[in-house]
Amino acid sequence: MARGFMGKMLWVDLSRKELKEEALDEKVGRDFLGGYGLGARVLFSRQKAGVDPLGPDSILGITTGVLTGTDALGGSRYVMVGKSPLTGGWGDANSGGNVGPNLKFSGYDAVFFTGISDKPVYLYIDNGKAEIRDASNLWGKDSFETQDILREEHGKDLEVACIGPxxxxxxxxxxxxxxxxxxxxxxxxxxxMGSKKLKAIAVKGSMKVPVADAQKASEMRKRHLANMGPNVQFMGEFGTSFLFNMCCEVDDAPTKNWGGAAVVDFTSYKDIGAEPVKAEVERGFGCWHCPIGCGGIMKAGTGEYKYAAGAHKPEYETLAMFGSNCLNNNLASIIQANDICNRYGLDTISAGACIAFTIECYENGIITRGDTDGLEMTWGNHKSIIAMTEKLAKREGFGDVIADGVKKAAKKIGKGSEKYAMHIEGQEVPAHDSRGGPHFAIGYGTEPTPARHTQGGEGPLPPGALPEFDHNSLKGRGVPHNIGSNLTNAYNASGVCMIVIGDGYGHWDDFMEALKVITGWDITREELIKTGERIKTMRQAFNVREGLASPWEFPDRMMGIPPKTEGPRAGVTVDKAEHFNEYLEAMDWDINSGKPSKKKLLELGLDDVAKVLWP
Ligand code: SF4
Structure with missing residues (x-):
C-alpha cells in the first residue's frame, strides 16, 4: 500500500452486527487521495441508485485523507460521506479536531456503515480492534456528555465523532x-447517522501513519512552519470571525434572510464582529497539530445567557447566520445559539437559515404566534431566536416543522412561504452572497454538493495556484475556475485544512512537497489537477445517477430577481448562462444537465462510470 495510508477500510453492517476489513487498493488511493474522493468512489460502486438515504441500504462513511495524521501542515481532517437526505444527491461534510488523525492511528483509513441497528450502538476501535457496543446509556445525551461518558470509560486519549439529540x-x-x-x-x-441508530464512532490508537521518508517529513514540516504567511498570528487570534465586519461592509454577509444589506439594514454589525468576539474568548483552540489554532473556547456567559464555560467560539458563518441574517446584534445570544447547535448536533448554517426563514414568514403574516408556540418571531428578537433554536434542536412544536430544513418546512407551511426558503436543491445557502460574488455563484450552482462555500474554484487557494484572469469580468473564468476547483477537490480529499493550505497561510509548493514526501509519489502539479478533476467528476457522477441535474436552481432572491435596490450589491442580477456555461464547458459537463461527457469520464480513467452514465 502506498505510504500515507494505513491500507485498510472497515465495513460495519449495523443490521447484522458484522465487521469486515478490506484492503485499500493502492491505485484507488492515488487516484482519489482518500477523503470524499475515496468515499465517492466506494459509494458509486457499492450503493444502488435511488436508495432511501435514511434507509438500511444507504452507506454512511467516515473517511480520512492521505495526509491526515501526517507531518503535512493542517492534516487534521476527516470527511463524512453519504447520500444527502436534504438534496437526494451526493453528500459530504468535512471536520477538523482530533478524530481524523486518530482514526488512522487506530488502524483504518475509512469506515463504512450499512444497515440499521435495532438499538443504539457505537463503534469502538482501539488499535485495530473494532467492536460494536451498546449505546443505550448514551442515547439522549448531548455531544459534550457523549464524549465525556465515553472518555470516562475508555480513557482520555479517546476521540469521538458523535451525533447529539x-x-x-x-x-x-x-x-x-x-x-x-x-x-x-x-x-x-x-x-x-441517527437513522442508523449509530450514536458515535470512538477511536484510539498509537499506530503510526507509514510515510516514505520519516526524517525528511519531519524536516519538511519545520521548513513549512517557518514558511507560513505573515497573517498566521492574526488568524490564530480572531479565527474566521475576522471576516464578519468586512463581509457586512461589502454586502457579502447574509442580511435579513438575504433580503437586505448590512450597511443599510444592520448598521450595528460591529457589535458582533471579531473584536467583541475576542473579548469573550477564554483560551484558544486548535485542531490536531495545527500551527494556527483558529478556534477558541469562550468564558462562561454571565449576563442574560448563562452558557457554561467551554462553549466554542462562533465561526464567521455562525455569526452571520444567527446574527446579520436575523438582524440580531446580541453577541451573547449568538454564542448561546452556537452552543445549543454544538451540544444538540446541528449545522449552524442550516439552523440559522431555518430561524431567519421562520422570522420572515412571521413578519409577513404567513405564520402567527399560534404556529410558533407563542413566540414573537420578529427580526432581531434574540430571546425568540434562542427559544426557537432550542425547539428546532429538540424537534418540539414549530421546531419540528423547520428541523428538516427550509425547503421541507416551506412545503409543509405553504401559503407562499417558498419564496423565503433560501436553499439550493434543499441545502441552505451558506453565508456568502452569490449576487456580485461570481466565485460563489459558480460554486453554489455547479459544485456536486449544492450551496457549498468551501468548494469553489477561485477563493480558497494560495497565491500563484491559478493562471491569470480578469477578476472584473465573467469572461475567461471557466478554465481558471476549473483548475482552482480541481485543486480544491484534491486538497480537501487529501485531509488538509483549507485555512492552513487553501487560504494561503501555507504555500502551494509546500502542499505539493508534502504529498511527495509523505507518499513517495513522483506527483506533478498536472497529475494533481487531474486527480482533483477525477474526484469532482466522481462526486458529480453520483448525482447524475440519482437523476439530479445541475446547474442547480437558485431561489430568485439569490439570483437578484428582482435585484437589490440598496447597498453595495444593488442592481446585481446573476445571469445563469454567463456564470455557469463557460465553467461547465471547461469541465466538459453538459451545460443543461451537468452530466460529464463520456470522453471526460474515459480521460479520467472512470470507464466503469462511463458505462453506467452512457450505456
Ligand atoms: S486553521 Fe483552524 S480549522 Fe484549520 S486545522 Fe487549524 S484550528 Fe482547525
Missing part, C-alpha cells in the same frame, strides 16, 4: 460533532 431525532439539518465544537455539518449526514 437532533441527529437521533433524524433532523435533516443535523451534524456529526467532535471535540465539542467541531462539526461535519453540511449535507444532513447527522440525520443519516
Amino acid at each position: 437532533s441527529g437521533e431525532k433524524v433532523a435533516l439539518v443535523a451534524a456529526v460533532m467532535n471535540n465539542k465544537g467541531r462539526a461535519a455539518g453540511r449535507s444532513g449526514l447527522g440525520a443519516v
Whole structure:
C-alpha cells in the first residue's frame, strides 16, 4: 500500500452486527487521495441508485485523507460521506479536531456503515480492534456528555465523532460533532447517522501513519512552519470571525434572510464582529497539530445567557447566520445559539437559515404566534431566536416543522412561504452572497454538493495556484475556475485544512512537497489537477445517477430577481448562462444537465462510470 495510508477500510453492517476489513487498493488511493474522493468512489460502486438515504441500504462513511495524521501542515481532517437526505444527491461534510488523525492511528483509513441497528450502538476501535457496543446509556445525551461518558470509560486519549439529540431525532439539518465544537455539518449526514441508530464512532490508537521518508517529513514540516504567511498570528487570534465586519461592509454577509444589506439594514454589525468576539474568548483552540489554532473556547456567559464555560467560539458563518441574517446584534445570544447547535448536533448554517426563514414568514403574516408556540418571531428578537433554536434542536412544536430544513418546512407551511426558503436543491445557502460574488455563484450552482462555500474554484487557494484572469469580468473564468476547483477537490480529499493550505497561510509548493514526501509519489502539479478533476467528476457522477441535474436552481432572491435596490450589491442580477456555461464547458459537463461527457469520464480513467452514465 502506498505510504500515507494505513491500507485498510472497515465495513460495519449495523443490521447484522458484522465487521469486515478490506484492503485499500493502492491505485484507488492515488487516484482519489482518500477523503470524499475515496468515499465517492466506494459509494458509486457499492450503493444502488435511488436508495432511501435514511434507509438500511444507504452507506454512511467516515473517511480520512492521505495526509491526515501526517507531518503535512493542517492534516487534521476527516470527511463524512453519504447520500444527502436534504438534496437526494451526493453528500459530504468535512471536520477538523482530533478524530481524523486518530482514526488512522487506530488502524483504518475509512469506515463504512450499512444497515440499521435495532438499538443504539457505537463503534469502538482501539488499535485495530473494532467492536460494536451498546449505546443505550448514551442515547439522549448531548455531544459534550457523549464524549465525556465515553472518555470516562475508555480513557482520555479517546476521540469521538458523535451525533447529539437532533441527529437521533433524524433532523435533516443535523451534524456529526467532535471535540465539542467541531462539526461535519453540511449535507444532513447527522440525520443519516441517527437513522442508523449509530450514536458515535470512538477511536484510539498509537499506530503510526507509514510515510516514505520519516526524517525528511519531519524536516519538511519545520521548513513549512517557518514558511507560513505573515497573517498566521492574526488568524490564530480572531479565527474566521475576522471576516464578519468586512463581509457586512461589502454586502457579502447574509442580511435579513438575504433580503437586505448590512450597511443599510444592520448598521450595528460591529457589535458582533471579531473584536467583541475576542473579548469573550477564554483560551484558544486548535485542531490536531495545527500551527494556527483558529478556534477558541469562550468564558462562561454571565449576563442574560448563562452558557457554561467551554462553549466554542462562533465561526464567521455562525455569526452571520444567527446574527446579520436575523438582524440580531446580541453577541451573547449568538454564542448561546452556537452552543445549543454544538451540544444538540446541528449545522449552524442550516439552523440559522431555518430561524431567519421562520422570522420572515412571521413578519409577513404567513405564520402567527399560534404556529410558533407563542413566540414573537420578529427580526432581531434574540430571546425568540434562542427559544426557537432550542425547539428546532429538540424537534418540539414549530421546531419540528423547520428541523428538516427550509425547503421541507416551506412545503409543509405553504401559503407562499417558498419564496423565503433560501436553499439550493434543499441545502441552505451558506453565508456568502452569490449576487456580485461570481466565485460563489459558480460554486453554489455547479459544485456536486449544492450551496457549498468551501468548494469553489477561485477563493480558497494560495497565491500563484491559478493562471491569470480578469477578476472584473465573467469572461475567461471557466478554465481558471476549473483548475482552482480541481485543486480544491484534491486538497480537501487529501485531509488538509483549507485555512492552513487553501487560504494561503501555507504555500502551494509546500502542499505539493508534502504529498511527495509523505507518499513517495513522483506527483506533478498536472497529475494533481487531474486527480482533483477525477474526484469532482466522481462526486458529480453520483448525482447524475440519482437523476439530479445541475446547474442547480437558485431561489430568485439569490439570483437578484428582482435585484437589490440598496447597498453595495444593488442592481446585481446573476445571469445563469454567463456564470455557469463557460465553467461547465471547461469541465466538459453538459451545460443543461451537468452530466460529464463520456470522453471526460474515459480521460479520467472512470470507464466503469462511463458505462453506467452512457450505456
Ligand atoms: S486553521 Fe483552524 S480549522 Fe484549520 S486545522 Fe487549524 S484550528 Fe482547525
